Amino acid sequence: MKAAILVFPGSNCDRDLAQAFRAAGAEVQMVWHKDTELPAGTDIVGVPGGFSYGDYLRCGAIAAQSPICKALRTHVERGGYALGVCNGFQVLTETGLLPGALLRNAGLKYICKPVRLGVATADCAFTCAYEQGQQVTYPIAHHDGNYFADPDQLAALWAEDRVAFRYVDNPNGSAADIAGILSANRRVLGMMPHPERAAEPAQGGTDGAAFFRGLLAGVAQSAAPA
């Protein structure tokens, strides 16, 4: 299983994400934002948290125009997997690979704390280790995690069972308590909470370890010949 983690100059969760993928058994390569291609054989691309290009214009907006994001788009269009966490989710909405946008938190403050999440669907590689309706705890750490989508987009997300995680106690004003969503082909997940920060006992929680193990198994299964 080959994971490629994108590294923008202001990424700061790239190492954390790489570590969680490695701990789950993936072979990980870091990919610089100026590169124009992903490593050959990449199964899944991780878009990490951080502040990609300083997030001065709009979170993820400049990153979405970077050379490596062209390669990411090609990968996704070919049916490749991608996971965007926090700033990575913002990048995925800015590239248009996921619908909607992440606005400033409703309380206008940066929030860093563990939150309870409900698994809204287990029907994708990302959440296949969980049961639908199960609750997990991951930390959040963001200033702009208030998910917005217009009513049609929201209706489509629900109708197509593409809401992956919901906040049990909405911390940031997100529409319909949405914490993470899937692409139409269910192979791209964007989420604000950080599973890589809850992946081992020393971090105070292990719910995220199952996420990465399940993800690698799910991706492997979908790649296996029928």
Added chain:
Amino acid sequence: MTEPQITDSLIAAHGLKPDEYARILEIIGREPTFTELGIFSAMWNEHCSYKSSKKWLRTLPTTGPQVICGPGENAGVVDIGDGQAVVFKMESHNHPSYIEPYQGAATGVGGILRDVFTMGARPIAAMNSLSFGEIGHPKTRQLVHGVVEGVGGYGNAFGVPTVGGEVRFHPAYNGNCLVNAFAAGLADSDRIFYSAASGVGMPVVYLGAKTGRDGVGGATMASAEFDDTIEEKRPTVQVGDPFTEKRLMEATLELMATGAVISIQDMGAAGLTCSAVEMGDKGGLGVRLNLEAVPQREADMTAYEMMLSESQERMLMVLKPELEAEARAVFEKWDLDFAIVGETIAEDRFLVMHNNEVKADLPLATLSGSAPEYDRPYVLKADTGAADLAPIVQIDPIDALRALISSPNYAAKNWVFEQYDTQVMADTVRVPGLGAGVIRVHGTDKLLAFTSDVTPRYVKANPVEGGKQAVAEAYRNLTAVGATPLASTDNLNFGNPEKPEIMGQFVGAIRGIGEACQALDMPIVSGNVSLYNETDGTGILPTPTIGAVGLIANADGLIAGEVRDGHVALVLGETAGHLGQSALLAEVFNREDGDAPRVDLQAEKRHGDFIRSHKSLIRVCTDLSDGGLALAAFELAEAAGVGVTLDSADTAQLFGEDQARYLIACNFDQAEALMIAAGHAGVPISSVGKFGGQSVRMGGSEAPLSELSAAYRGTFAATFD
């Protein structure tokens, strides 16, 4: 461009006293140029020269087998075994934060992070000790919002977890808030980078962001009292860019790995001037700068402006010339400026050229080494040990506790630290809130614990005991998570040292800090002095913040459990019921009288060692400090959502602030074993109550935990949202 004439008022505007100017004339044997006057002013202000404090700083213990590098470099370096070192320092950004809270606090964080990665260490933890004026003061709310957002805005984007700190409120900070930023980094102990230049004719390289006019004269501003012209000082505050700092950090660490760095220095206070002079002076060399090569953000900058600019996110380096191409490639990769702006020279000379014109030509070693040093007169508060304490009426303990936890000084601080990223880097083991923060050393089983402490009321009442107490509390906070204290950094915030009573606070606090660091084996390895924290002649409470770092050699040694229903509450240490200068007096009775509690350093050491050698029996532990047993027991209970019953109903027993004490929670069998072990070791220990149920009981008084918890957790939001 012609430079202004040197006049008496120009000299005064540079913060130079007439006798100091006379000294300049003596050193260079002629009238200085305008640029030279600026350079002297930058090097000789209090902030950069430590001219009032140097004499006393020299008395602090700074060595030990664990110390790789003590004070004098950008940060202290301490051995943590396995060829690794922790590099740390605490530094104030008080004056800028009061003038422009967001940028002042943000660049305070930026400056301290730069100090750490300049030494070759990747920052792994940050803390902030913040002191604000009283809640009702018209500026407080804006300062709290601005400073907290600024600290978070910079640290979160840079990507360093904030794992600890303090937030206090007191009217003495109404005109001067304090922002003390701490950062620690991790390095290989044989890959530490220092500032001393070596070799003649080596290129001096400018790295990072471009130079603008921001912060010109900042260090001089930070060495003056405030008055009603404060709004005019806003342009002296710099503007921070954490995105550039993050790139500068990555590029600097990559550059160091190429072997191209001979010496390196960050541009902090007094930017290019201080960094160039320091590298030359430490290496016994001269420096020639060609300012036209400096990357500039604005047009037509003068030599004076470039030499005094405090633009952020810049470094100066002496480069191995044969590796220039490799070094340049690293900075191009990160889209940062890399410019050769001068060279090292054999003569003792600081030669500043701009477009082939000599703008400054000064003897470098003298410029650096001959900063004035003052032995300012001081009056040390009489240490009679019996400062008057008016009688204290008994008060319902639950009412007293409720009052304490409803004050922002003792309420939960989640409102503050949840605005900081406490977990980036994925190695945070213990977040801020209760005692020391703990970080895992990446890829190892070792843990590092961090704390920052001081009780300014104590220092004011009794500078020597108050100084000791700050160190002792840091020692206890590290001990309570199972760590062995390694070393400390001191951030000494005081008023105007030209007043003998303020100087007396400084001298006394240093004496206490020194004695405690010696006795508890926590040498001072770095630090910073901030004086002139006064507005219109009124000074702050003396606030010598102690930042300290401890090591837990393997993760099993961490004490970080939660209390459980049925746990016994034990107090280790002697309770006499000292209420002078206590939180209870200040918050409940609005009184600040009596003496500070005495600190018995031998008892501190004995009790700390006892905790560390009986970790197998102790899963929950916290230090007792302000607020005494009642507050500590409540905090442990509240964190776990379990009630607590304390046997005593006596105000002094419950709220007394005697030192060298810990509260331990454990099951009955462990309690028995601990009592026996303590008996053998001659360490006082007593059972004071038990945890369980859903209410807080003290003596005959009781309240539901949920009600107290709501007050404790709601105070900040109610006050500041």
